[in-house]
Amino acid sequence: MKILVCMKQVPQKDAPLKLNENGTWIREDVSYEVNEPDAYALEEALRQKEKHTGEVVVITSGPPRAQQVLREALAKGADRAIHLEDSAFVGLDAFNTAKAFAAAIKGEQFDLIFTGLQSDDYGYAQTGVILAELLGWPHATIIMQIEKNDGGIRVKRELEAGYFQFVDMPLPAVLTIQSGINKLRYATLIGIKQAKNKPLRKVALAEVQSAIGENLQKIERLYVPQKTKKTEHIEGAPGEIAKKIVDKLRNELRVL
Amino acid sequence: MPDTILVVVEQREGKLNRVSWETITAGQAIAAATGWALEAAVAGANSSAIAAEVAGKKVAKMYAVESAKLEPYTPDAFSAALKQLMAAKSPRLVLMPHTYQVRDFVPKLATAMGRAVISDCIGFRYENGKLLFTRQMFQGKLAADVSFGSDGPWFATFQNGAFRGDKAEAGASAAPVETVSVEIADGVIRNKPQEIFKEAKQTVDLTQAEIIVAVGRGIKEQKNIEIAKQLADALGADLAASRPICDSGWLPMDRQIGSSGQTVAPKLYLALGISGAIQHIVGMKGSRTIIAVNKDSEAPIFEIADFAVVGNLFDIVPPLIEEVKKAKAAS
Numbered sequence: 001m002k003i004l005v006c007m008k009q010v011p012q013k014d015a016p017l018k019l020n021e022n023g024t025w026i027r028e029d030v031s032y033e034v035n036e037p038d039a040y041a042l043e044e045a046l047r048q049k050e051k052h053t054g055e056v057v058v059i060t061s062g063p064p065r066a067q068q069v070l071r072e073a074l075a076k077g078a079d080r081a082i083h084l085e086d087s088a089f090v091g092l093d094a095f096n097t098a099k100a101f102a103a104a105i106k107g108e109q110f111d112l113i114f115t116g117l118q119s120d121d122y123g124y125a126q127t128g129v130i131l132a133e134l135l136g137w138p139h140a141t142i143i144m145q146i147e148k149n150d151g152g153i154r155v156k157r158e159l160e161a162g163y164f165q166f167v168d169m170p171l172p173a174v175l176t177i178q179s180g181i182n183k184l185r186y187a188t189l190i191g192i193k194q195a196k197n198k199p200l201r202k203v204a205l206a207e208v209q210s211a212i213g214e215n216l217q218k219i220e221r222l223y224v225p226q227k228t229k230k231t232e233h234i235e236g237a238p239g240e241i242a243k244k245i246v247d248k249l250r251n252e253l254r255v256l
Numbered sequence: 257m258p259d260t261i262l263v264v265v266e267q268r269e270g271k272l273n274r275v276s277w278e279t280i281t282a283g284q285a286i287a288a289a290t291g292w293a294l295e296a297a298v299a300g301a302n303s304s305a306i307a308a309e310v311a312g313k314k315v316a317k318m319y320a321v322e323s324a325k326l327e328p329y330t331p332d333a334f335s336a337a338l339k340q341l342m343a344a345k346s347p348r349l350v351l352m353p354h355t356y357q358v359r360d361f362v363p364k365l366a367t368a369m370g371r372a373v374i375s376d377c378i379g380f381r382y383e384n385g386k387l388l389f390t391r392q393m394f395q396g397k398l399a400a401d402v403s404f405g406s407d408g409p410w411f412a413t414f415q416n417g418a419f420r421g422d423k424a425e426a427g428a429s430a431a432p433v434e435t436v437s438v439e440i441a442d443g444v445i446r447n448k449p450q451e452i453f454k455e456a457k458q459t460v461d462l463t464q465a466e467i468i469v470a471v472g473r474g475i476k477e478q479k480n481i482e483i484a485k486q487l488a489d490a491l492g493a494d495l496a497a498s499r500p501i502c503d504s505g506w507l508p509m510d511r512q513i514g515s516s517g518q519t520v521a522p523k524l525y526l527a528l529g530i531s532g533a534i535q536h537i538v539g540m541k542g543s544r545t546i547i548a549v550n551k552d553s554e555a556p557i558f559e560i561a562d563f564a565v566v567g568n569l570f571d572i573v574p575p576l577i578e579e580v581k582k583a584k585a586a587s
Contacts, residue, residue: 013473013531014552017397026394036500094363095372121394123534124375129331129363138446139331141360142516158516159452160356162459168448178516180503216372216406220388225399231564241565242575245547246583248563249491253545255467255524256491256583 001054037116041177061089074195075187086205098130103211132174139174262347277421301327331361354413373411396556467493474529514539532557
């Protein structure tokens with residue numbers, strides 16, 4: 001199976017975020033990491049390749065810093081990488097990101113494309129489904145299991161409220177992968193060493209420019225959300241805090 | 257012809273998914289702000305009963321979009337059916353609840369029409385004739401007002417709990433229901449869904465819990481779950497967790513709170529090392545009192561906490577266990 005995994009670099013979970021001057025995006029000077037759901041998507045692709053042989057290709061878009069997620073993926077076992085390298089990609093909406101990816105993989109013959117179920121920065125949860133529609137492929141979302149069968153694959157979709165559903169679908173297909181589908185591996189020292197010699201194709205903005213257009217949705221302003229709830233801070237040394245909490249549990253909330 | 261807002265309600269196993277009432281409320285609020293007309297639609301193999309139920313609300317018209325091929329749900333059939341409805345009725349704005357099912361087909365539908373979806377919104381603003389949708393970004397740390405950059409139809413989905421379903425206004429009289437038969441050609445539907453099922457494992461019912469102690473990433477290691485358990489035991493509370501803890505296998509999946517787990521509303525929710533990603537918050541924001549302990553003062557959990565402790569849970573939980581035990585012994 002030949003599998004493409006779409007990955008994204010996002011600010012680290014506990015990184016303090018600062019707004020840019022226009023209040024339309026965050027400042028670049030934060031620490032970044034791989035979008036966690038995408039790490040599960042990569043792991044699943046590697047497992048499928050180990051079971052069925054084939055190739056795992058990873059793709060991302062973003063400025064040079066985004067190459068880090070590709071290097072990590074190569075170190076974990078991906079075979080090659082594609083980097084749409086330009087800071088302009090950061091500002092694209094899901095529709096245009098999917099269009100840029102579709103343009104960059106023209107000529108490739110993938111059986112499957114995986115994405116994480118959503119990103120930790122925008123959180124639109126759309127790029128995978130849009131990509132499927134652009135390619136004319138079937139898709140399934142929030143996937144917890146993938147088995148190959150005669151006609152294609154059988155996937156397990158997570159539904160809400162603890163329900164699941166198996167879906168049979170033909171290949172090629174796009175799947176968005178749920179976090180927790182598998183256990184993530186760490187890169188080995190050998191893997192990190194080998195990654196340096198694996199192919200990484202850079203795609204410039206100009207190469208996909210004709211495929212993308214104006215954003216269909218625009219962030220007018222980004223801001224720190226207004227608090228709707230009054231929050232009382234409990235402060236002091238740990239022992240004092242513990243006493244204050246118990247006092248509240250007992251006298252205000254009456255749960256003790 | 258005035259501009260129209262179309263709310264697409266969700267049918268699940270032949271019943272109306274209650275979250276749809278919230279979207280009706282949202283549609284009514286946007287209609288009031290903009291002066292646009294409000295209509296609603298439901299899609300399914302047989303949706304007349306749901307259409308009649310929704311037609312009782314204050315909407316100008318109700319569409320029952322029907323085809324035998326809409327049952328069982330597939331993204332291919334829903335996208336094809338609703339695309340035909342959009343072509344026939346030309347709404348300016350289409351609203352849906354941000355459910356797993358909507359997430360599965362609405363980006364496909366919008367893309368097929370060359371349009372965008374502003375997903376998972378928590379509110380809207382109508383400023384100088386411009387409609388903006390508010391959504392959380394960066395896991396709730398920031399919010400954004402987002403506008404559409406193209407012509408309609410515009411698609412937006414609302415987060416569970418963003419509007420009050422019980423505030424959906426009833427109409428003076430039932431709205432007319434129009435049945436819209438759609439053609440879905442052979443070969444359009446590629447996926448073959450099987451029966452929906454629940455995992456056959458014992459399920460912990462956290463919805464009845466009076467007190468919940470929940471742990472998140474801040475617990476750091478599996479062995480540290482123990483101190484949260486001790487606190488839960490001392491309080492007579494149930495132990496729960498955010499998704500990453502269950503993904504790591506540190507607690508079973510049936511102890512997960514959030515959009516993919518259980519939705520709870522206990523008297524007290526004690527959040528330990530939980531940052532408060534949206535997916536978690538939707539599952540617990542109905543708690544009567546929320547106490548949050550987190551070392552990151554900017555963690556979104558503090559936005560909804562009644563009591564905030566900015567500090568290291570490993571410093572605070574051990575003395576808290578002792579104080580709770582003392583208080584229990586004294587009472």
